[in-house]
Amino acid sequence: MLNRGSIRRSAGAPLALVLAIASAAPATAAADKGCAAPIAVCTHPVAGGFALIRPGRPATVLIDANADPAVRQAATSFAEDLGRVGGRRATLIDDPARAHGPVVLIGVRGQSPMLDRLIAARKIAAEDLAGQWEAYRQIVVEHPLPGVPRALVVIGSDRRGAVFGTYDLSARIGVSPWYWFADVPVARHRRLDITPGARRDQPKVRYRGFFINDEDPSFSGWAKARFGGVNARMYRHVFELELRLMGNYFWPAMWGKAFHQDDPENGRLADAMGIVIGSSHHEPMMRAQAEWHRPQPGLTTGGPWDYTRNGANLRAFWRGGIARMMSKGGGRAYDSLVTIGMRGDGDEAMGGGTATALLEKIVADQRAIIADVTGRPAAETPQIWALYKEVQDYYDHGMRVPDDVILLFSDDNWGQLRRLPAAGDHHPGGYGIYYHFDYVGAPRNYKWINTNAIEKIWQQMDLAYQANARAAWIVNVGDLKPMEYPLSFFLRQAWDPDAMTLAAMQAFPRDWAAAAFGPGQAAAIGALLTRYGQGVALRKPELLDPDSFPLGGQTATRLDGGAFGRAVETWTRLERDVARVRTHLAADQRDAYFELVEHPVRAMATLYRLYYAVAWNHRLAGAGDPRANVFADRAEAAFAEDQALTRAYHALRGGKWDGMMRQTHIGYTGWQEPARQIMPAVTRIAAAGPVPPIRFATLPAPDPDTLHIEAADYVGAEGAAGLRWAVIPHLGSGRGAVTSLPQGRAPTRPADGMRLDYAIRVARDGPVDIGLTLVPTLDTSGAGVLRTGVSLDDGPVAVLEDRLTPSPDDPATAAQRAWTRAVIENRRDLHLRLPHVAAGAHRLSVWRLDGNVVLGGLTVTSRPDDR
Template sequence: MSADLKDAISRRTLMNGAGWGTAIAALPAIAAAASKRIAAPDRRTAFPLIADGVPATVLIDATADSAVRHVATDFAKDLERVSGKPARMIDGAAGDLRGPVVIIGVLGQSPTIDRLAATGKIAATDLRGEWEAFRQIVVDDPMPGVARALVIVGSDRRGAVFGTYDVSERIGVSPWHWFADVPVPRQRDVLIPPGSRRDQPKVRYRGFFINDEDPCLSGWAKKAFGGVNSGMYAHVFELLLRMKGNYLWPAMWGKAFADDDPKSMVLADAMGVVMGNSHHEPMLRAQAEWHRHTDGGVTGGAWDYEKNGDNLRKFWRGGMERMMAKGGGRRYESVVTVGMRGDGDEAMAEGTATGLLERVVTDQRKIIADVTGKPAAATPQVWALYKEVQDYYDHGMKVPDDVTLLFSDDNWGQIRRLPDPAAAPRAGGYGIYYHFDYVGGPRNYKWLNTNQIEKTWQQMDLAYQRGARAIWIANVGDIKPMEYPLGFFLAQAWNPEAMTPAALAAYPRDWAAATFGPEQADAIGEMVTAYSRYVARRKPELIDETSFPLGGVTPAGLDGGEFGTMIAEWDALDARVASVRARLRPDQHDAYYQLVEFPVSAVGNLYRMYYATAWNRLLAGTNDPRANYFADQVEATFARDAALTRSYHALNGGKWDGMMAQVHMSYVIWNDPTAQTMPSIVRIAGDTPVSERSRQPKFVAPRPTDDGIVAVEAPAFSRARDGKGLRWATLPNLGRTAGAVVALPQGRPATAMTDGVCLEYDMTVRKAGPATLTLTLAPTLDTIGHAGGRIGVSIDGGPVQPLVAAPEVTGGSTDTPGKKRWATAVCDNAVRLSANLGQVTAGRHTVKVWRLDDNMVLQKLVLSTVPVPPSYLGPPPKRA
C-alpha cells in the first residue's frame, strides 16, 4: 500500500476518481479508497471539512424543514466528535460568515442553495423531482467572505438528510456510534476533494420492524427511558436514517406507537421517518389499541369483520384521522397497511373467503379517501402477503393497482413468492418482508444473530431482479444484536446493483475497517464470517446434546466425532477473538464485545455445555465415573452463560442492561422456555481423573476415496458452462461449508438441457457399484408457485435426471409431508436431493449439474457406491 493511500485511510479522507467519482455508496469510504488506490486530494483545491482540528461551520436556512434541522444539528455534533472541538451552526442569514462552510438544504426550498444554482455556482437540476437523491458539491467563492464551501443538496428533505449522514459515515462516524458504542477516531484534518458526487436509492422504502421485543428491548427501554417512548425512538430514528433507511414498523407486543407516547409520531415525521405498521395492524392502528379503547368496540371485542364491521371501521377511521392531525391538509408521512389478519398475529378464521378480504380492503380505502379528502391512491398503501394471506393472493385475490404487494419469506430466510415475470407492471409495485428474528415454528430464534449476509444477498438480489423494488423491510427483533445483518440489508437496499458478488465478498472486511479501523479489519472480517457460517448450521435454539454425533469411547480415549470437531472450531474462533481484542484500543472494547466477542463466546459456550452434557449422558450410561468431569463442565458453562450476559449488561456503565435477557437454552417445544435451565446431568459414585489428552476431541479422518465415496464442494467445479445470458458465480461462505454456486443474473426464466448451462465435476471412483449422487443445496422455495425448484444431474453424457426441491411450507398440520420437509430443511439449513445413476465402473467420471430453474443454490456433491456416513452430508435431521 502506498504512503499516500495509508495517509488517506488514516485521515478517513473522502476519495474521488473523476470529481467524487463512482465510489460505491453501499460500502464504507475506506473500501472505496482501498479498491481504487487513489491518492489523497490536493490541499489547494480540496474542501477543509476539518483543518488543524477546527471544523467547518454548518449553515442552513431559517426556513429549513425540520428534518434538515435535525440532520444539520447531528452533523455539527459529528464534526465535534471527529475534531474534538464544537462546530459552529448558523440557522438563517450568513451575516459576516468567514472560513469554510457546509451548506445543507433542499433544491427549490432553500433560498441559499437556489441562489447558488441561479448564479451558476452549482449544477443540481438533475435532482429536481427525484426521490431522496442528493448531490455533494465543493464550491469556490459561494458567497462573500467564504472561499470554499461543501454544498449538500437534496432533491427532497430526506435527500438532504442522507447526503449529510453520508458525509458523516465517510469521515468515521458509524451509524452505530450510539446503538453499538462504536468510537469515532479523532482527526485534525479531513479534506473533501473538489468536484461533486450524486447518489440516490434504488429501493423506494427501506427499513426494519422492531418485533418480538419482550423481554429484551422493552425491558432495556423501561430502565433506560422509562418505556418504549419518544426518548428511545429518537435513537432508533437516527440509526435508521444514518443507514439511509426511511421506513419503520414500530414495536408492537402490548405497545402502541402513537398511543403510548404521541410525541413519537411527531418526532418521526419531524426527522423524516416514514411510519407504518406491521402486517396485521391495518390503518395505522396498533393491535394493542383495539384492546385498550372503546372506540374499537367493547374492549376485547371480536376482531371479526363480519360480526363487528361497524366498530372495526370506526377504529380504522381513528388511525386515518390521527395521520391527518398534522393540520393544514397535511398528513404525517406514512405507508398505510391494508387488509386484515386475525387478532394477535393469528390467521383469520379457517375458510375465510378471499371475497371478504377484498371487501375489507375496499372499505378501508373508502375510509382513506373520506378522511384525507383525496383519492385513496394518493396515500401510499401496502398489503402484506404474510403466511396464510399469501394463499388469498395465490387464489386470485385482487387489490387496486396502486397498493404495494409485500411478499414475505418463510420466516427463516427463504422468500416464498415473487412477482410473476409475465404479470403486468403495478403502479404500487412489489416489496419484501424478510426475517432476521422470529417467534414461531419449528422453533423461536431471537437470542443472537444467526443470519448469513451471503444468504440475505442471494435472496434479496433475486427479489430485486424479479422486480420487488418498492419496499424492503426486515424483522430485526430487538435491533440488537442484529447490527451486522441489518447494516448489510440496508446497504444492499440502497443500491442492490452496487452490491455485486465482489462487493459482498469484500463486505465483512470493509465493515470491520469502518467499525474498528483497517489494522484488524482482515482478522475481524474473517471472524465475523466464520461465526456466521458456524451459527447458521443450526440455530442455537435448535441444538441440544443430541444434535450432533459423538465418536464414542475408544481405547485411545474419547472420540469427539462431529460434535467434537465443531467444539474445536468454536475454541479456535474464541482464541482468535481474544487475540484481536488484545490489539484493539480500550475505547473499542465495548463495541467489540457487542458486535464480535459476545456472540462468539456465548454461542461457543452453549455448544460446549451441550457437548459436555452429551458426554455426561453417554458415560453415565455405562456407569463410567468420567461422567462426573463432564457434569462439572455442564455446571461451569451454564454459570459462564450467565456471567457473559452480566458482562454485556454492565457495558458502558450499564447502558445495555436488559438487552440480552432472552432465554435461549433447554427448549422442548417451539416456544421459549420460561427460564434459563441447565440440562440435567448424572453423577456416578467414585471418580476417575480425565486426562487433558483423553478429553480433547479426536477428529475422525474422512474415509479413504477407495471406499467408494467422493465428496466435492460445489465451488470446486472442473468446468463451468455458461449460456443463455447466464454465468456461474461462486458465493464464498454461503451455507454450511466452503460456499455455494449460483447462476447469475438471478430472476431469469427456466433453461433446458439444450441450453447447456451446467457445472462439470471430474470425479475418480475407486470402487465400482451402483452409484448415488447426493446434492446439498441451500434451502430455497419455488417463488413462482409451481411444484418446486428443479436442478438436473447426469454422469458421463448420460440422460439428465431432474431433481425437485419442494420444502414449501403450506397450510395444514405440521405432520404433513410438505411441512416435515420444510421443517427439516430450515432446521438443517440444507436441502438434500439424491439421484440413482446406475452402475458405474472404477475410474474417472464426469458428473454434470444442470441449471434448470432459478434460485437453486448448490453447496456440495457426494458421489457414492457404498452407504454414506453422516459426516459427508452434515448433521442428521433433527426433529424440532
Template sequence: MQHVAENFAADLERVGGKAARRITSAGEASGNVVVIGVLGQSAVIEELVRAGKLDAHDIAGEWEAFRQIVVEHPLPNVARALVIVGSDRRGAVYGTYDISEKIGVSPWYWFADVPVRRQANVYITAGSHRDAPKVKYRGFFINDEDPAFSSWANKRFGGINARMYEHVFELLLRLKGNYLWPAMWPPKAFNDDDPQNKIVADAMGVVMGTSHHEPMTRAHDEWHRNKEQGVTGGKWDYGTNAANLRAFWRGGIERMMSKGNGERYESLVTIGMRGDGDEAMAESTATRLLETIVADQRRIIEEVTGRPADHTPQVWALYKEVQDYYDHGMNVPDDVTLLFADDNWGQIRRLPTSNLDRKGGYGVYYHFDYVGAPRNYKWLNTVQIEKTWQQMDLAYARGARTLWIVNVGDIKPMEFPLSFFMDHAWNPEAMTLDALERYPRDWARATFGASQADAIADLITRYSKYAARRKPEFIDASSFRLGEGVGDTLNGGEFGALVAELHDLELDMMKVKAALPKDQRAAYLQLVEHPIAALSNLYQLYYAVAWNRRLAAAGDARANAFADQALEKFHRDQALTDNYHRVNGGKWDGMMSQTHIGYTNWQSPPTQVMPEVTRIPAQSVAKPIVFASGPVHDEASDVIAIEAPHYTRAVNGSGLEWRTIPNLGRTLGGITAFPQGRGPTTQQDAVRVEFDIEVRRAGDLTVQLYLSPTLDTTDRGSLRIGVSIDDRPMQTLIDKLLPSPTATTLQEQRDWNRAVEDNARILQAAFPDIGAGKHTLKIWRLDDNVVIEKVVASTGPIPLTYLGPSPREPRPSAALRP
C-alpha cells in the same frame, strides 16, 4: 432538517474536537461553510442555482436524491462551501449523513458505541457527487422485543417512548433507511403510548408504518384497550363486528391527519386484515370478504383525507396465509404495494411473475428474528449476509423494488446484517458478488479501522457461518453425532469438530481483542466478542452434556468430569450476559436477557434451565479421558464429498454464467448461475457444472446434492435441477420444499422443519452399475434460485450429514477436552 443539522454539527465536533457553529442566514456566513438544503425550498440553494454555481437539475423531482458539491465563493465572505442539496428533505438528510460516515462517524456510534477517531484534517473530494436510492422504502421492524429490547428501554428511558425512538430514528436515517414498523408486542402501541412518538418521527423525516397484521396505522393492542370514543371493542371479526372495526380504523387515519392544515404525518398505511393475535383470519381463504375489507378501508382513507385513496401510499403484506388470497386471484387496487414475505427463515416464498409495472410495485418482508414454529430464534445474530444477498438480489431482479423491510427483533445484536441489508437496499445494483465478498472487510475497517479490519472480517464471516448452520435455540445434546469411543479413547465426531471450530474462533477473537485500543473494546464486545464467546460456550455446554449422558449410560465415571464442565459452561453463559449488561456503565443492561437454554418446544423457556446430567457414584473409578486425534471422517471410505465451488469445469450459456457465492451455507460457499431471475433452461441449453470424480469400488452410485434451502417463488410449487454421470441420461430432481404456511401434509411439514433446522436441503439421485475408475458428474441448471453447496457421492453407505468440512478439505483442530 433541524435534527440532521444538529447531529452533523455534533459529528464535526466528534471528529475535530471543536464545536461547529450553526448559522441560520447567509448574512452570518464567513470562512468555509457547509450548506444543507432542499432544492426549491432554500433561498441560498436557489441563488446558487440562478448564479450557475450549482447544477442540481438531475435530482429535481427525484425521490430522496442528493448532490454534494464543493462551490467556490458561493456567498459574500465565504471562500468555499460544501453544499449538500436534496431533492426532498430526506435526500438532504442522507447527503449529510453520508458525509458524516465518510469522515469517520459510524451509523452505530450510539447504538453500538463505535468510537469516532479524532482527526486534524478531513478532505472532501473536489467536484460533485450524486446519489439516490434504488428501492423506494427501506426499513426494519422492531419485533419479538420482550424481554430484551423492552427491559433495556424501560431501564434506560422509562419506556419505549419518544426519547428512546429518537435514537432509533437517527440510526435508521444514518443507515439511509426511511421506514419503520415500531415495537408492537402487547401491551405496546406507538401512537397511543407516547403522542410525541409520531411528532418526533415526522420531524426527523421517518415514514411510519405498522406491521403486517396491524391495518390502518393502528397498533393491535389499541383494539383491546377500548379507549377510542365510539368504539366498543368486541370481537376482531369483520363478519360480526364490522361497524366497530371501521370506527377503530377511521380513528387511526384521523390521527394520521391530525398534523393540521390538511397535512398528514408521513405514513405508508398497511391495509388488509388478519386474525386476532397475528393469526389467520379464517380457516379457509375468504377472498371476497377480504376484498370487501380493503374496499371499506380505502373508502375510509378517502373520506378522512379528502383525497382519492391512491394519494395515500398503502401496502398489503402477503404474510403466511395471506399469500393464499393473492394466489387465489384476489383483486388488489393497482396503487397498493404488494409486500411478499419469506418463510420466516430467510427463504422468500413468492415474487412477481407478471404486471411488473403496477403503480404500487412490490416489496419483500424478510426475517433476521422470528417467534414461531418450529422454534424461536431471538438470542444471537444467526444471519449469513451471503444468504440474504442471494435472496434479495433475486427479489430485485424479479421486480421487488418498492419496499424492503426486515424483522430485526431487538435491533441488537443484528448490527452487522442490518448494516448490510440497508446498504444493499440503497443500491442493489452496486452490491455485486465482488462487493458482497468485500463487505465484511469494508464494514470492519469503517467500524474498527484498517489495522485489524482483515482479522475482524474473518471473525465475523466465520461466526456467521457457524451460527447459521443451526440456530442456537435448536442446539442440544442430541444435535450432532459424537464419534465412537474405542477403549479409553473418545472420538469427538461431528460434534467435537464443530466445538473445535468455535473454540479456535474464540481464541482468534481474543487475539484481536488484545491488539485493539481500549476505546474500541466496548464496541468490539457488542459486535464481535460476545456473540462468538456466547455461541462457543453454548456448544461446549451441550457437548459436555452429550458425553456425560453417553458415559453415564455405560456406567463410566468419566461422566462426572463432563457434568462438571457442563455446569461450569452453564454458569459462564450467565457471566457472559452479565458482562454484556455492564459494558459502558450498564448502557445496554437488559438487551441480552433473552432466554436460550432449555427449550422443550417452539416457545422460549421462561427461565434458563440447566440440562440434566448424571453423576456416577464416587466409588467408581474414572479412567483417564483421552480424545482421538485425526480426521473426523474416514479417508479410506468410498465417500466422495466435494465443495460445490471446487467444480472441475463450468459450462455457461443462454446468457448465464456459473459463479460462486463465497461462504454461503455450512462450509465453503455455494454456486448458482447468474444473473438471477431468469426463466428455466433445459438440458439442450447445456448450462452445467462438471465434477471429475474417481469411484474406488464398482456398484450403484448414490449422489447427494446439498442445496441452500430455497423455495419456488413462481407459484409452480417446485424447483428442478438435473444430474447425470458421464453420458448417461440426465435425471431431473424435483425439490418440493414447501414453507410451513403452505405445507398440507405431515411429511411436507417435516421436510420444511428439517431444512430450516439444518439450514440445508438434500436431494438424491441413484445411478446403477457404475464401474470403478474415473467419471464425470454433471449438474444441470434447470430452474432459477437453486444454489448448490456440496456434492456427496458413494457406492457405499453415506453418513447422515456432513455439517463440517468435507473429507478432503482442511481439518479443524482437535476437540476440546474437559
C-alpha cells in the same frame, strides 16, 4: 472406493477469480480513501479542496431559517459529528449574513432560497434532482455567498435527500451509524479536506427499513430501565440510527405497545426527523393491535376482531388511525405508509379457508375510509398489503388489490423467500419484501443473538431485486441490538442493490470492520464476522441440544468427539482468534468489539460446549462410566459461563445495555421460549476409584466409499442464455455455494447446455449414489418445485425435484416435516441412484433447470454390486 479425478481447474476458474477480487478490494478508511475522487475525505491539503476541519476550527453549518425539521435535525447531528471528529462542535446557523469562512450549506431544491439562487446563478447543477425520490448531490462551490470563499453544498431533491446527503458525509468522516447504539468510537482528526467536484446518489429501493418485534423481555426491559418506556426519548436514537443507515421506513415495536398512544410524541418525532411510519403486517390502518384492547375515546372498540360480526366497530377503529395520521395540521398527513388488509387478532390467521371476497370487501372499505378522512382519492395515500403466511393464499387464489398498493411478499420466517413477481408481471404500485432476522414460531423461536449470514441475505435479496421487488424492503430485527451487522448489510444493499455486487458483498465484512475499528485490524475482524456467520448458520442456538450432532465412538481409554466434537473445536478456534484480535485494539474500541464480535462468538462457543458436555454425560452415564462426572462438571461450568457473559454485557458502559441480553435461550422443549434459563439435566456416577482421564482419539479417516465434493471445486462451467455460474464464498457449510447469475431468470433446458462439471474416479464397477446438498431455497413462482439436472458423462439428464414448501398451519404434513428439517439443519439433500457405473474416471454434471437453486456440495457413494 472413489477418488477425485486428476482433472485440474482451468486457469481463471471462478472460485479463484472471486477470491482474488475480494482480496484485492481496498479496506475502507474514514479518510484518505481515493483522494482523487470527487468529494473524498482527506487528511492532507488538497488543491481546490474544501477545508472541513482545521485544528480547532470546523466549518460552519448553514441551513435556511425555514428549513424542514428533518433537515435541521440532520444538520444539528452533522455539527455534532464534526465535534466528534475534530474536537470542537461546529456552529450551526440559519442566517447567511452570519456566514464567513468555510461553510457547509445544506438544503432542499425548491425549498431553499440560498440554494435556488446558486442554481439560478449556475454555480450548482441540480436539474436532474427535480422530482426524484431522496436524491442528493454534494458539491464544492466557489464563492457561494459574500464572505464565503468556498462551500460544501448538500442539496436534496426532497427533505430526506438532504438528510441522506448529510449523513453520508458523517459516515465518510468516520462517524459510524452505530456510534451510540454499539458504542463505536470516533477517530479524531486535526484536519479534513474534501476534494473538489460533485457526486450524486439516490436509493434504488423506495422504502427501506426495519421492524422492532418480539421485543420482550430484552428491548422493552432495557428501554423501560433507561428511558422510562418505549417512548420518544428512546425512539430518537432509533430514528437517528435508521437515517444514518440510509433507511426511511419503520414498523414500531408492537407487542403490548401502541406507538402513538404510549407517547404521542413518538409519531410527531418520527415525522419531524423524516421517518416514514408504517405498521406491521397484521396491524392495518395505522393502528397498533394493542389499541384494539384498550378503551378509545369516542370509540367502541374491543369485542371480536371479526369483520363479519364486528365490522362497524372495526371501521370506526380504523378511521381513528387515519384521522390521527392526518392530524399534522393544514390537511397534511404525517409521513406514512398505510398497511391495509386484515389478519386475525394477535398475529394469527383470520379464519378457516381463504375468504377472498371478504378480504376484498375489507380492503375496499378501508380505502373508502382513507379517501373520506384525507379528502383525496385513496390512491394518493401510500399503501401496502403484506402477503404474510396465509395471506399469500389470497393472492394465489386470485385476489388483487388496486394498482397503487405495494404488494409486500415475505420469506418463510427463516430467510427463504416464498414468492416473487413472475417475469412480465407488472403491478404499478410495485412489489416489496418482508424479511426476518428474528422469529417467534415453529420449529423454535430464534430471538437471542444474530444468526444471519450476509451471504444468504445477499443471495435472497439480490434475487428479489432482480425479480423487480423494489418498492419496499423491511426486515424484522427483533430487539435490534444484536442485529447490528446484518442490518447494516441489509440497508446498504437496499440503498443500491446494483452496487452490492458479489465482489462488494465479499468486501463488506472488512469494510464494515474498518469503518468501526479502523483499517489496522479490519481484515482480521471481517474474517471473524464471516466465520461467525457461517458457523452460526449451521444451527441456530435455540435449536441446539445434546442430540444436534453425532458423537463418535468410545473405548475404555479414549473418546471420539465425532461431528459434535469437530463443531466445538471450530468454535473454540474462532473464540481464540477473537481474543487474539482484541489484544490489538485500543481501549476505547473494546466495548464495541465485545458487543459486535466477541460476545456473539463467545456465547455460541459456550453453548456448543454446554450441549457437547451434556451429550457425553448422557452417553457415559448410560454406560455407567464415571467419566460422565467430568462432563457434568463441564456442562455446569458452561451454563455458568453463559450467565457470566450476559452479566458482562449488561455491565458495559456503566449498565447502558442492562437488559438487552435477557432473552432466554437454554431449555427449549417446544417452539416457545422457556420462561427462564434451564440447566440441562446431567447425571453423576458413583465412582469406586479415581475417574479415568479424558482422552480424545484421532478422528477416524473418511469413508473410503464416499467422495465429498465442494460445490466450488468444479472443473468446467458452461454458461448459456445470458447466464453464468458464480461462487458465493462462505455460503453453506463449505468454502462456498454455486448458483447462476443474474438471478430471477427463466428456467433453462438441458439442451441449453448450462451445467457444472465435476471430475470423479470410480474404483470398482457397481451402483453409485449421487447426493446434492443445497442451501435451502423455495420456488418463488408458485409452481412448488425447483428442478436440477444430474448426468454422468454423456448419459441422460435425470431431473431431481425439490418440493420444499413451508406449511406452517399443517405441521403433520410431509412437506412441513421436510421444511422443518431443512431450516433446522440449514441444508436440503437430494438423491439419485445410478444402478451401474463402470470403474474409472467420469464427468459428473449438474445442470441448471430452475433458478434459485444454490448448490452447496455433492457426495458420490459407491455401493456393493448386489446384482
